[in-house]
Amino acid sequence: MNRRRFITGSLAMAAAHGTGGIASLFSRAAFAADSEIADGHSRRFDFGVLQSAARELAQKPWGGAPRPLPETLANLTPQAYNSIQYDAAHSLWNNVEGRQLDAQFFHVGMGFRRRVRMFSVDAVSHQAREIHFRPELFRYHDAGVDTAQLEGQTDLGFAGFRVFKAPELARRDVVSFLGASYFRAVDDTYQYGLSARGLAIDTYANGQEEFPDFTAFWFETVKPGATTFTVYALLDSPSIAGAYRFTIRCEKTRTIMEVDNRLYARKNIQQLGIAPMTSMFSCGTSERRMCDTIHPQIHDSDRLAMWRGNGEWICRPLNNPQKLQFNAFVDDNPQGFGLLQLDREFSHYQDVIGWYNKRPSLWVEPRNRWGKGAIALMEIPTTGETLDNVVCFWQPEKAISAGDELAFNYRLYWSAQPPVQSPLARVMATRTGMGGFPEGWAPGEHYPQTWARRFAIDFIGGDLQAAAPKGIEPVITLSGGEARQIEILYVEPFDGYRIQFDWYPTSASADPVDMRLFLRCRGEAISETWLYQYFPPPPEQRRYVDDRVMRPA
Known part of the structure; x- marks a missing residue:
């Protein structure tokens, strides 16, 4: 499954009919004479209007797959598509004095x-005016x-948008929404990494x-000098419709998104994923079978926290x-x-193309009560770095039924370090x-x-130094096998402690082994909990090769 390319196969929204509600929101008004790029007639809009439209949309059948694009766009190669650039002279907030932010749109084409x-x-005034596609914008x-082939096709629309921040206006974007409900943001490195999504459905x-x-x-429209903007989005799919409000703060060292949504289920949903994120992990400091490259590590993210x-x-x-x-x-x-x-650390990757040492982390902070559920993690085998093979989201415990209305509010922090x-x-x-x-x-x-198999887990910070004279106790729990040769080693270069143990199989089972470890001092936990899933080889592969023995060529 190639998740970076899947977004090119996104689906179309339902067609609107009738009066009021969703039909009024998307009324095909005649163009208004105006020099700005928003050229449609004014319609009242706020988050309440969008919620009503999404609720009404969920009561209608889903509209099906998108209409074909003009041939000249449908057959674009990736190189040709990337050469199409939005004209910065027509950017969304180009006429705002003292602007710190600006927005441009992506062209439809190729798989988009x-x-x-x-x-x-x-x-x-809460008046909204549509921005219709026209070739002179690109x-x-x-x-x-x-x-x-594009002349007169005002309903061609756009594929997505991206936002720029001063002093890099029109040069390096800091937020990008493109394909399905995918979006990304950067910190002060300007390096994109993992992606978020509006919603995930039936991932596993x-x-x-x-x-x-x-x-x-x-x-x-942004205010002069503002580094915060608000964008609303309508979400649609065969099973659900939704209204989203993103309040996005483009700070100096991070990007913070306040996300408010209202979801309206069309159908029963087996697995709903809230605040989903998609990343890549090829190889790291453990289980290095896929690190047969010049790079010591290859990943957009190294852990789920x-x-x-x-x-x-x-x-x-x-x-x-080795399997999903x-x-x-x-x-x-x-x-x-x-x-x-x-x-x-750059030296831990040695990568001058992907710059994995600069990739941002993404932290989700719920802002209302999400109740019971589970943080779901799916890991897919991959042989390289072009496949996004890690998916994570919150899955509510309660099953979703047709007609259900849900609301999830949360913050997303895109930064080198999480906010807490x-x-x-x-x-x-x-x-x-x-x-x-x-x-x-x-x-x-x-x-x-x-x-x-040997495991070494390095701990830093907290009260390790104060606890050491009193005695640090590793508490290890295994779902199979046993731990021996347990050692507690102080490591001066990083001023922390390494907990090292050897795992020995006690059966022929090759089922995954769930491992759990935390540090305790005099009965109290002094570390976060380490969880790991180890995949032991079958018995016939549990052997060492003695490389001292000369073998014939």
């Missing part, structure tokens, strides 16, 4: 077949587009996954498993979770390798070749 409608909203360069369920689409956006409703902090390092894995971490009113990229962290000792890194012998030796004549 969704015709997304765009509207400009006056924040004072520069086609050498894309080979026959613009004659019986049947095909459903990808809802943002089918229209409404932009409130969770701040549970009961106050417990959890670190779950990501995997590139789905895990659900049950919780009640979670305080936060996210996919983080905490290893920021545990006051206890934190997991810095997880390392794995062959075990069954003392460090510094190898299996051989002095140490029997008894197969084992």
Whole structure:
């Protein structure tokens, strides 16, 4: 499953009929004479209007797949599509004095077949006017587009939008919404990484996954000097419709999104994913079978972090498993979770193309009570870095039935570090390798070749230094096998402690082994909880190869 390319197959919104509600919101008004790019007649708009439209839309049958694009756009290569650039002279807020933000639109074409409608909203009068597509908004360069096929196609719409922030106006964007309900943001490195989505449906369920689409956006005109903007979105899919409000703060070192949504189910939904995010993990410091490249590590995110409703902090390092894995971490009113990229050292990646050391983390902070459910994590095997193979979201415990109305409010933090962290000792890194012998030796004549797997978990911060004289106790829980040779090692270079143990199988089972570890001092937890899922090899592969033995060529 190629998730980076799947967004090119997004679906179309339902056609609007009748009067009032959704039909009024998308009325095909005649053009108004105006020099700005918003050229439609005014219609009243606010979040309440959008909610009513989404509720009404959910009561209608879904409209089906998108209409075909003009041939000159449908057959574009990725290189040709990328050469189409929006003309900055026609940017959305180009006429705002002292502007710190500006917005431009993506052209439809290639796999981006969704015709997304765009509207400009006056924040004072609450009047919205549509921005219709026209070729003069773009520069086609050498894309080979026959613009004659585009003349008069005012309903062609756009594929998405991106926002720029001073002093990089029209040069480097900081927010991008493109394809289905996918969107991304950056911190002060200007380096994109993982993606978020408006909603996930049946990601790991019986049947095909459903990808809802943002089918229209409404932009409130920014105030002079403002670094915050508000955009509204209509979401639509075969199973659900929704109204979204994004209040996006483009700060100096991070981007923060306040997300308010109202969801209206058309059908019963087996698995609903709230605040979904999609990332990539090829290889890291553990289970390095896929690191046969010049790069020591390759990943957009290195861990799933969770701040549970009961106050417990959890670190779950990501995997590139040999077969698809789905895990659900049950919780009640979670305080936060996210996919983080905490290893920021260039030398740990040696990558001058992807700049993985600069990729942002994404943290979700619920702002209303989400109740019982689970933080779901799906990890898909991948052989390279072009496949987004990690998906995470909140799944409500209660089943979703047709006619249900739901509301989830939350903040998204796009930044190098999450906005909060545990006051206890934190997991810095997880390392794995062959075990069954003392460090510094190898299996051989002095140490029997008894197969084992070694785990080393590095902890930093908290009260480790104060706890050390009193005694640090690793508490290890395994779903299978046993831990031996448990060691507690102080590591001066990072001023922390390494907990090292060897895992020995106690059966022939090759089922995943769930591991749990935290540090305790005199009966009290002094670290966050480390969770890991290990995939032991079958018995016939549990052996060491003695490389001292010469073999014929």
